[in-house]
Amino acid sequence: xxxxxxxxxxxxxxxxxxxxxxxxxxxxxxxxxxxxxxxxxxxxxxxxxxxxxxxxxxxxxxxxxxxxxxxxxxxxxxxxxxxxxxxxxxxxxxxxxxxxxxxxxxxxxxxxxxxxxxxxxxxxxxxxxxxxxxxxxxxxxxxxxxxxxxxxxxxxxxxxxxxxxxxxxxxxxxxxxxxxxxxxxxxxxxxxxxxxxxxxxxxxxxxxxxxxxxxxxxxxxxxxxxxxxxxxxxxxxxxxxxxxxxxxxxxxxxxxxxxxxxxxxxxxxxxxxxxxxxxxxxxxxxxxxxxxxxxxxxxxxxxxxxxxxxxxxxxxxxxxxxxxxxxxxxxxxxxxxxxxxxxxxxxxxxxxxxxxxxxxxxxxxxxxxxxxxxxx
RNA sequence: GGGGGGAUACCAGAGCGGUCAAAUGGGGCAGACUGUAAAUCUGUUGGCACAGCCUUCGAAGGUUCGAAUCCUCCUCCCCCCA
Numbered sequence: 001x002x003x004x005x006x007x008x009x010x011x012x013x014x015x016x017x018x019x020x021x022x023x024x025x026x027x028x029x030x031x032x033x034x035x036x037x038x039x040x041x042x043x044x045x046x047x048x049x050x051x052x053x054x055x056x057x058x059x060x061x062x063x064x065x066x067x068x069x070x071x072x073x074x075x076x077x078x079x080x081x082x083x084x085x086x087x088x089x090x091x092x093x094x095x096x097x098x099x100x101x102x103x104x105x106x107x108x109x110x111x112x113x114x115x116x117x118x119x120x121x122x123x124x125x126x127x128x129x130x131x132x133x134x135x136x137x138x139x140x141x142x143x144x145x146x147x148x149x150x151x152x153x154x155x156x157x158x159x160x161x162x163x164x165x166x167x168x169x170x171x172x173x174x175x176x177x178x179x180x181x182x183x184x185x186x187x188x189x190x191x192x193x194x195x196x197x198x199x200x201x202x203x204x205x206x207x208x209x210x211x212x213x214x215x216x217x218x219x220x221x222x223x224x225x226x227x228x229x230x231x232x233x234x235x236x237x238x239x240x241x242x243x244x245x246x247x248x249x250x251x252x253x254x255x256x257x258x259x260x261x262x263x264x265x266x267x268x269x270x271x272x273x274x275x276x277x278x279x280x281x282x283x284x285x286x287x288x289x290x291x292x293x294x295x296x297x298x299x300x301x302x303x304x305x306x307x308x309x310x311x312x313x314x315x316x317x318x319x320x321x322x323x324x325x326x327x328x329x330x331x332x333x334x335x336x337x338x339x340x341x342x343x344x345x346x347x348x349x350x351x352x353x354x355x356x357x358x359x360x361x362x363x364x365x366x367x368x369x370x371x372x373x374x375x376x
Numbered sequence: 377g378g379g380g381g382g383a384u385a386c387c388a389g390a391g392c393g394g395u396c397a398a399a400u401g402g403g404g405c406a407g408a409c410u411g412u413a414a415a416u417c418u419g420u421u422g423g424c425a426c427a428g429c430c431u432u433c434g435a436a437g438g439u440u441c442g443a444a445u446c447c448u449c450c451u452c453c454c455c456c457c458a
Contacts, residue, residue, distance in 0.1 A: 036412050058411075096411045104413095117413035148411075192411090223410045231410095251411040258410070273412045280415050281408085296405070326415095327404095334415050 062094035078138030289374030311343025
């Protein structure tokens with residue numbers, strides 16, 4: 001994997017660059033639609049690629065390991081062959097799932113014992129296992145096995161957990177170096193900074209992660225319920241320490257405003273379920289603000305979803321029609337909303353990139369943040 | 377013509393003397409959702425001057441301290457036999 005910074009903004013830490021992988025080029029900053037089980041819910045890969053114009057998708061080790069199983073995907077020739085997505089893929093390691101699994105998991109010295117959310121069966125995940133499975137899945141970028149701390153989290157636990165993540169990282173790196181992708185192309189391993197909302201821990205973790213010399217670095221454990229200001233503070237702090245010339249990935253973020261603010265702090269990569277999940281639940285992100293399409297006030301609004309929009313559904317469907325689809329529980333409702341939201345997110349990233357290139361990102365961002373988060 | 381069953385809030389449907397402004401489901405309305413156990417979950421759904429009061433359980437009378445629940449009568453619906 002190769003990363004080059006092509007432009008830097010005037011007045012913020014934002015940068016525009018390019019990542020080259022064996023499955024193609026990605027222009028940064030970028031947003032990765034989440035396709036947990038190997039597919040972005042409610043979307044064909046053709047729409048993901050040609051309509052939404054996603055450059056890369058994210059998938060999940062935990063889910064694919066449980067079902068259909070890494071062996072099946074490996075026998076298919078890797079995840080790209082299995083799901084038909086020929087562009088880059090990033091897989092998350094399963095650390096976040098173990099966090100969100102709550103009380104059906106427990107930590108051991110070796111790794112994590114957890115129960116499947118599907119059938120309750122017991123499984124053990126270790127750093128080595130996370131690497132082995134991700135090698136078989138064959139994503140272009142794979143993530144270290146970490147522990148995502150909840151919010152709030154006391155400092156003693158956050159420190160202990162961070163140390164564990166660091167320790168696990170070393171094991172991940174060792175295993176990663178001992179193995180190769182069985183499908184014949186290269187993979188990059190990204191380590192993850194933790195440390196909850198404690199500046200000293202974040203600094204310590206960012207330094208440790210930087211020392212690994214990875215091809216890219218991620219920030220985890222944020223956007224788990226802490227105030228946005230705290231998230232920006234931690235992100236800015238960590239960005240100041242992580243290598244400048246490597247891509248920075250802020251995991252799980254976020255709202256359009258969160259993303260623009262984080263780009264300004266030096267983040268290049270994002271993923272979030274918000275455009276897809278909230279879309280399926282009737283929330284539309286638009287250039288003018290947020291719409292809850294199920295609200296009665298849209299019932300006779302025949303204006304297009306987004307008059308200035310460039311994505312297929314924007315002009316094709318009216319608000320009244322989409323509301324009708326949702327109220328009638330038609331499958332097309334979630335499909336339209338997902339397509340629109342992802343198209344919007346990716347359009348927003350493209351615009352951000354353009355502004356960075358022009359060196360005018362800061363002012364544009366201020367205007368957009370206010371506008372995008374309004375409730376319509 | 378004879379016999380039987382039933383009418384409950386927007387709909388369906390429990391309740392069968394007090395703890396009932398009335399279970400439950402649907403529908404309606406609103407909210408939540410940030411590395412997806414999510415096409416999910418939560419709240420609300422008679423009125424108001426709202427820790428209380430007022431008007432509701434087909435209509436009208438009645439019994440009772442007290443009725444959606446018991447009695448009388450009226451109206452309408454359904455089933456069976458002829």
